Amino acid sequence: MKKINLLYLFFFQLLISQAFSQVADSYYLPQNVTYDSKIPTPQKFLGYQVGEQHVTPYETVTYMKELARLSNRFKVETYAKTFENRELLLVTVTSPENHAQLDQIKTEHQKLINPAQSSSLDVQKMPIVVWMGYSVHGNEASGTNSNLMSAYYLAAAQGASVDSLLNEAVILIDPVINADGGNRFATWVNINRSTNLVSDINSREFSETWPGGRSNHYWFDMNRDWLYQQMPESKGRLAKFYDWRPNILTDHHEMGSASSFFFQPGIPARTHPLTPKKNIELTVKFGKYQAIGLDKIGSAYYTQENYDDFYYGKGSTLPDVNGSIGILFEQASSRGHLQETANGLLSFPFTVRNQVTATFSTLRAAREMRVELLEHMRNFYKESSTDAVKGYVFGGGNDAIKTWEMVNMLKRNQIEVYHLAKDESLDGIAFNKEKAFVVPMNQPQHRLIKSMFEKRTKFEDSLFYDISAWSLQYCMNVPTAETKTGVSLGEKVDKNDFPKGKVYGKSQYAYLFEWNSYYAPRAAYELLKKGYNLKVAVEPLSAIVEGQERTFGYGTIQIFGNGTDPSALLQTLAERDGIDFYATQTGLTPQGIDLGSEKFRKIRLPKILMLGGTGVQSTDAGEIWHLLDQRINIPLTIADIETANRTSLEKYTHIVLAGGNYNNLSDEKIKRFVQSGGVLVAMTDAVEWVSAKKIANISIKEKPDNNGSGEKRPYNQQEQYNGALETAGTIFETKIDPTHPLCFGYKQDKLALFKDNNIFMEDTKNPYNTPLIFTSNPLLAGYVHPKNEKLIKNSPAAITLNVGAGRVIALSENPNFRAFWYGTNKLFLNTLFFGNIIGGGRFGGEEE
Template sequence: MRNLLLLFFITLQFYTFGQVADSYYLPQNVSYDPKIPTPKQFLGYQVGEQHVTPYEQYAYMRELARLSDRFKVEVYGKTFENRELLLLTVTSPKNHGQIEQIKAEHQKLVNPSQSGSLDLKKMPIVVWLGYSVHGNEPSGTNSNLMSAYYLAAAQGAGIDSLLNEAVILIDPCINADGGNRFATWVNINRSTNLVSDVNSREFSETWPGGRTNHYWFDLNRDWLYQQMPESKGRLVKFYEWRPNILTDHHEMGSGSTFFFQPGIPARTHPLTPKSNIELTAKIGKYHAAGLDKINSAYYTQENYDDFYYGKGSTLPDVNGSIGILFEQASSRGHLQETQNGLLSFPFTIRNQVSATMSTLKAAREMRVELLEHMRSFYKESNTDGVKAYVFGNSKDAAKTWEMVNMLKRNQIDVYKLNKDETIDGVSFNKTTSYAVPTNQPQHRLIKSMFEKRTKFEDSLFYDISAWSLQYCMNIPTAEAKASVSLGEKVGVNTFPKGKVVGNSTYAYFFEWNSYFAPRAAYELLQKGYTLKVAVEPLTAIVAGKEQKFDYGTIQIVCNGNDPREFLQTLAERDGVDFYATSTGLTPLGIDLGSEKFRKLKQPNILMIGGPGVSANDAGEVWHLLDQRINIPLTIADIETVNRVNLDKYTHIVLSGGRYNNLSDEKIKRFVQSGGVLVALTDGAEWVANKKLASVTIKPRPNNNGNEKRPYALQEKYSGAMETAGTIFEAKIDPTHPIAFGYQQEKIALFKDNNIFFEDTKNPYNTPLIFTSNPLIAGYVHPKNEALIKNSPAVITQNLGAGKIILMSENPNFRAFWYGTNKLFLNALFFGHTIGGGRFGGEEE
């Protein structure tokens, strides 16, 4: 018996750790078309032997489409690194012949006035299979090689029935940039004799790793507001098809097993209907049966939630679909030692193939039930009493424009106002404002985007607990409880171009209200124009009339030349208005030659990156400056910064992360010699701990209490202390350079940390302070809320000839927090102007 067991384990080792046969992955109760090449025949290596790159994956998918009349391939977008993003449509040849009709009929499920007449028994189900949104979670995209081969080559009544009754959409490599980065790393570090030692270089990819896209964004958090090109292209196809099931194939820690949804029921968003959870659980039985068949361990209803609608497995739930998350324990390379024994790459792939097959089996057998779920979902009407959400900002048309885009990208109808409206004391001009009526199919999604939820069944969140669109954008918004007069529905949403008023060889003004004003300012500085910022208001003569200009107005010094033609280009591109004036004398306020017009410097910015630094936070800075404001950004690792001369830089940025190995003495000398240090979240905490600024971080409270508690509740109590993503209200001082361009008394800030500043003794160096009743939306523990109340959110100080600007929050969160980007940009453009006077920010 012992010899038989030994033989069994030797055989298991061969199939698990060596090159496996196709039968290891594929169902064997069918025959396969020999005209369709297996992945090994096409690629030259077996699936799981090495990591497939996006180029290889796409070449194989195109070969399947060339050889099989079941496959059609299309490009739905391109990444920042110019890689294509493919979507495959897989169904029977007959269905392909009438695919547009099938799609049109399927879309009727969303329209209650049309869906009642549909014969669901005759309709195909639509299934979306999405693989590896995180590039270093490769079992998903590698498993798709075998799943796609099965769909192209399998023969028999079962596959014929599936393809007749389903339209299968395959997104084979959601994150092509990150996937290529990771595949390259593990393949070049792979040994012929596989090394399973966790200390091997193969398992320690270099910073920032392959999880994220080019700008280090987590694409799995971008499904709702869609700021990345990968997401924008993918969601166009999602809404074009509105799948009944969407799978989202991930990986988790190597010491785990395999997870499939449902997650923890108490952590499901309340707007998701209970029927969704029930159907997810029913589908889960198919996954369990498939994994049981191959003797794989798994679990469900633990760890993960379905709350934040910006994730790939959750956005479908608020669109009448069933989103399903799969999490496979990751081998991270090819073979790794874990607490559960040796974990091989082929084994991880096999589980993902099983999950795909069980999904397709469930879709076929539950087809009518899932179609009915979508039809019933959209038949339910809005009952919360809000007739419409009305929004608009006459001072920043660019942000309003993008807010409309966000809504329209989610198939939400937006209308112009037919007349001026005043709602809850907020005035909306019909020329600059919009309305989103709630009596439309997407009413659940609309509510989720505007709601201000502060009560929750559970206090633990896998991701953020609030994402209210109006606060993300800092756009005045009101809930209309009565009907508003709707004008024209927004079709093509054209960018609001600016204008140039008058002409002059003396000076032009532009205000800092527009979102893209910093982009215009940087280009003007880059081309050699002298710019000055007004630190006090003024009234100037423009086109023969007096016009008021607020704090932060920019003066362009013409020096005898008229830049009108160039300014017209900037006005159209950036949505900025330019105003000519022919005299330096003003009717009211500071004159143009006043020292209170302070000269701007062209920023030359260094951001510190590398191991320890949060790639997500750093990537948000990089994306903002590189993609939106057109500012070059130098990114250097900590060890590089410690040894190079920093004199040529005007600014150093510390985003979130750990800076344990950064030389505080070198950073101190940089600031003392005139540089500006901008430190966010953990970076600000590092500055405080190193005593570079006279700022104190409040001690973090714990939730242990004095009484004894059951050990099993430890996670619940400790997790409740995390501020995972909540919106708070802060008072803003629009006279401070950090707040230039904000014409309001209060602003919403997003907080996803437990960093709380103590108040400073200086009455002038805290331009943003949380209010005494700060919670707007999301979850916060009462102990943390007490620490936030009346505490500074931004602190500015002088150090020698330079400035330190500390922000406890991340103003650039996930690229969709447009409303606070200006705070960060102001630190770059105006940071050096802060100071002056007894309490003007001098070192204390």
């Protein structure tokens, strides 16, 4: 009897898996239309049905190109290529008549953002522009797979309703937003798929290897890159976004397998205050179409929970501050092909069908709400700024590169930037008209400008799905002031030229350059790699350059010529890296240390090992990899923890621990590395591991809880109380010691740091090893719980310790956050170039 039952169960599971592995086209597509037989279905083109296995980015791109070849409704263009050289397509779908006048339609649509032109537009006759983006997270694959069926429908469906839709809408499909991550994930689940589908959650199919397919090549979460656009995928996509200004943008995601289907609006109290109430009303109305579509196929869903519309750097929120309606879809993920969940078996085809249904509901809503959405965009841009701030002035400081990139960030968001017409003094900052810029609030993008510069510290809700602050001036560490009276504008910035450096004089003896430029580490590494002897000044000096005395500060780099003149190479580096090089003919200086002084410390070529693998925060590690590989041109060895445990570490000068869990790392091996002269750089929660393993004498403050003092609270308020204690992304002020090697290149006494953790270090008794300390009133922008603010006040943000012959550098924050925190990258890079000269000997610090 038992054998019969087992046999029955086996055949039942076999039937179930086969039923879930392939479905008919009718499972996904409306049957109230006919389909053009000349257009191949996805199954005919791919050789397998959608949902039977995971489509690769290459297959998706190839199918879209085939549809464009066969259908006069389709046009494809490549808007970017990924780091792994994969194409990213924008597919434009509309009627042949609209295609014939597409440039005119786009020109007319762009007038909606110009109040001087928009009033004369007849929106009754204008097509709506709909952008549909799929799977910015590569392992949230139901989105990308679903658009194969949606695209087929738009290419092949015949009938009056389809014709009407195509006449009244320009549909922009972004079919594979994250091609590199999507390829990793599709490969993983396809190679681990069984013919007889396995739904056991312990199956290897559901456990991607680190770092998984969510992120792009450098492990960035690209759904956080829409505003400042540091990745090539985002730069290309947003150029098209602003080129078209869609009225609706849908963002198709996945969430935990035990959930159902979410569509916006999110939690009302967590919508950014700069988003107009009309946007929320339209989002609610839009959601009713989604409910009708999902009701029809019997799918569960929810809204106004979990997710929010606060951070404007996400795909579903940036449209809201651009006169569009951004809509987030979250589908419970099968993560493979068939998975057991708390709600029963969840099949991949089922997840795809929900996304297809959401797409069709979007198109139905777009058509029926067309005039209302076009009018919303027109009215959005008719509203002029009523803010007391009339503009923002920025620039100057000691690094023109960061100012240059700040202008780029603004212009990428279609924000008008002007040169400063005359020298100004605002908020105690002197702005030179040759180096400063103005962003007036009197322009169409005034809401977005406000969101990028404001220093908000008051919030309706204390929980955030993402970060609570992203003030651009703090991200870039560029002097910035607001003006309430306005300033005179110079010429509008159309071309933003890179600020090249110069070589002053020629010498076979030595050259000097300061550590100010963002790309100074790139030049230093190239010189070291080519065999030049570089030293860094730990005291100021002056030198005679072209007959004039010039002063040089802490962190000045000396290039010793050894009887040869490297001026040709330096000229190349000056232009490439924005650095000024100064020739000096003698080692004697008018003031300060001489060039042969022991206070010029030798810089060694960094040979860096960063640990990765299970437990390590891939986004934090990826930010380091990207910084070194793409910006500074330093090769980085990345090894899994298990590999490091069995590998000799003596050939490396530095070991870097990004945020993460290092419980599987051999602490004895790391101790020996440091004791023998290596530099260990630990960031965020890796500092807790360093402290717990007593690798260095660092103490961590106990994290607060929200349990109260015996008081009883309603059960349903646990999330609010506990979530309020999370520091999800806030900007704090630190006191900085510019004489400390960790801070070389900074000329100020205060520096803004971004914090997205609850790690607080205890102060040390050594007066010299805490070069960054949070101030007594540290909050600059964002939300912080009062208990956390108390802990952070006057606590170290960085601790540098001598351990044996080596160094341990602990940073409580991530100075490389999302690649747009240019202002603190130098702190991390300084650990690589100057870490070994910190403390010890006659230049400070006691051995621990």
